[in-house]
Amino acid sequence: MDLITRFKLWYNTQPPAIRLLLTINVVLYLMWNLLFIHIEPAIVFTMRYLALTPLAETLLLAPWQLVTYNFLHTSPGFGGLLHILFNMLWLVWIGRDHEHLHGSANLMGLYLLGGIGGGLMAVLLHTALPSIGAFGGPIVGASGSVLAVIAAVATRYPNKSIALLFIGVVPLRLIVIGFLFLDLLFIASSGTAVGAHLGGAVAGFAIARLQLAGRDVTSWANIFFGGSRPRKERSPKKEDMLGQLESWLAERQEGRRKSRGESTPEPGGGAKRPRRREAKIHKLDPRAGERNPQPSGDELIDRLLDKINEHGYESLTEEEKRILYEASNK
Numbered sequence: 001m002d003l004i005t006r007f008k009l010w011y012n013t014q015p016p017a018i019r020l021l022l023t024i025n026v027v028l029y030l031m032w033n034l035l036f037i038h039i040e041p042a043i044v045f046t047m048r049y050l051a052l053t054p055l056a057e058t059l060l061l062a063p064w065q066l067v068t069y070n071f072l073h074t075s076p077g078f079g080g081l082l083h084i085l086f087n088m089l090w091l092v093w094i095g096r097d098h099e100h101l102h103g104s105a106n107l108m109g110l111y112l113l114g115g116i117g118g119g120l121m122a123v124l125l126h127t128a129l130p131s132i133g134a135f136g137g138p139i140v141g142a143s144g145s146v147l148a149v150i151a152a153v154a155t156r157y158p159n160k161s162i163a164l165l166f167i168g169v170v171p172l173r174l175i176v177i178g179f180l181f182l183d184l185l186f187i188a189s190s191g192t193a194v195g196a197h198l199g200g201a202v203a204g205f206a207i208a209r210l211q212l213a214g215r216d217v218t219s220w221a222n223i224f225f226g227g228s229r230p231r232k233e234r235s236p237k238k239e240d241m242l243g244q245l246e247s248w249l250a251e252r253q254e255g256r257r258k259s260r261g262e263s264t265p266e267p268g269g270g271a272k273r274p275r276r277r278e279a280k281i282h283k284l285d286p287r288a289g290e291r292n293p294q295p296s297g298d299e300l301i302d303r304l305l306d307k308i309n310e311h312g313y314e315s316l317t318e319e320e321k322r323i324l325y326e327a328s329n330k
Contacts, residue, residue, distance in 0.1 A: 014092070014096065015096060015099040015100060015104060015107075016099075016104045016225055017095070017099050017104035017105075017107040017108045017111075017224075017225070018091065018092060018095055018096055018099060018107070020108070020224065021091060021095075021108070021111060021142075022088055022091070022092070024071050025071055025073065025084060025087070025088060025142060026084070026088070028071055028072060028073070029073045029080075029084050032046070032072070032073070032074055033076075033080075037074075037076070046072065046074065047074075047138050049062060049065070050065065050068040050069065050072060051065065051068075051069050051072060051074070051137070051138035051139060051140045052065045052066065052068075052069035052119050052122065052137055052138060052139040052140070052196075053065065053137045053138050053139075054119075054122040054123045054125075054126040054127075054137040054138075054139060054195065055123065055126065055127070055137075056123060056127055058123060059120075059123065065119070066115070066116045066119040066120065067112060067115065067116065069115070069119065069138075069139055069140050069141070069196075070111070070112070070115035070118075070141075070142050070144065070145045071142065072140040072141065073087070073140060073141055073142070074140050075140075075141075083141060083143075084141075084142075087141065087142045087143055087146050088142075090146050090149075090150065091111075091142070091146050091149060093162065094146075094149055094150050094153050094162070094172070095107050095111075095149050095153075097153075097325075098110075098149065098152070098153050101321070101325060103222075104221075104222075104224075104225045105218055105219055105220075105221040105222035105224070105225060106211075106216070106218045106219075106221070107149070107218075108218070108221040108224050108225075109207075109217070109218025109219070109220065109221035110148055110149055110152055110204065110207055110218055111142075111145045111146075111148065111149060112145070112221065113148070113203055113207060113217065113218065114144060114145045114146075114147070114148020114149065114151075114152075114200045114203045114204050114207070115142070115144050115145040115148070115196075115200065116203070117144070117148065117199045117200060117202060117203025117204075117206075118143075118144025118145065118147075118148070118193075118195070118196035118197065118198075118199035118200035118203065119139070119144070119196060119199065120199055121195045121196065121198055121199020121200075121202065122137070122139055122193060122195030122196045122199060123195075124195070124199075125194075125195040125198075126195065137193075139193040139195075139196055141193065141196075143193065143196065143197055143200070144193070144196035144197055144199060144200030145200055146200070147176065147179060147197055147200040147201045147204065148200040148201065148203045148204030148207070149204060150172060150175060150176055150201075150204065151176045151200070151201040151202075151203075151204030151205045151208070152204035152205065152207055152208040152211075153172060153208075154171075154172040154173040154175070154176055155173075155204070155205050155208035155209060155212075156208045156211070156212060156322070157172070157322060157325065157326055158171075158173060159171070159326050160172045160326065162175065176201055179197065179201075180197060180198060180201060183197050183198070212318075300323065301323075301324070301327055304316065304320055304323065304324055307320075
């Protein structure tokens with residue numbers, strides 16, 4: 001199988017919002033480097049009207065810049081390639097699971113609102129501290145939006161981690177802190193849009209907190225995916241996640257058998273999910289007291305999987321979905 005065919009297969013497996021964001025960003029990057037960068041009027045138009053100029057007048061005269069700058073990657077050479085490459089990789093690494101869990105509108109709204117928040121922060125900081133070059137412009141790139149996605153996921157799932165080459169497994173919240181720390185450390189000489197990065201992270205955190213409180217501020221983005229009415233968050237690939245959970249549970253139980261020196265069930269009789277012991281039903285309500293003690297982690301996962309089998313995935317509460325998601329990623 002050639003490289004192009006593999007890429008097509010990979011691309012087609014991505015959820016709708018990820019595909020749309022990748023397409024827009026990459027197509028504009030290629031158009032800029034192959035065509036527009038050689039046309040002087042195109043350069044002037046792009047940097048004057050589409051890149052973000054972090055001035056207060058921008059909000060009145062060209063408010064669309066708060067959106068358009070998020071899709072532009074105009075840095076030249078190898079550095080520019082790395083800029084868009086890592087932005088898109090982080091978007092896929094973190095955003096794909098989030099979109100599967102919460103829907104395409106949620107991710108798209110988070111990306112756009114995060115970019116707007118980053119732009120507003122850049123304008124505010126440049127207005128307050130005009131002498132610091134890192135708060136100046138023009139500003140381009142999806143880094144603010146991507147940081148919003150990472151910060152939102154880290155807020156909703158504080159135990160989620162990601163494996164990094166040469167470093168190991170790192171909690172996602174430390175990734176956000178690390179990015180912002182490096183921005184501030186080299187604020188005088190980095191040339192990066194520190195304000196947009198900071199604003200994107202703050203916006204992602206705020207959006208996630210609102211959603212955890214039951215206020216979804218991203219449902220309007222459903223208009224990009226064939227709908228006009230806000231829809232309840234759902235998991236378009238919940239079957240995949242449930243299969244992942246089943247496999248994870250089976251592997252865990254197999255490990256326990258081996259540690260106890262037990263034999264593995266015969267293929268004819270062990271293909272089905274192992275029967276669980278009839279455990280007492282414990283309530284999740286912490287006010288239940290000693291009469292209803294909290295279940296262990298294993299018992300809780302078993303109960304939630306039983307609930308899915310009997311009533312379907314949508315019967316789970318947001319807290320129960322979070323527990324399953326975090327358990328499958330440990």
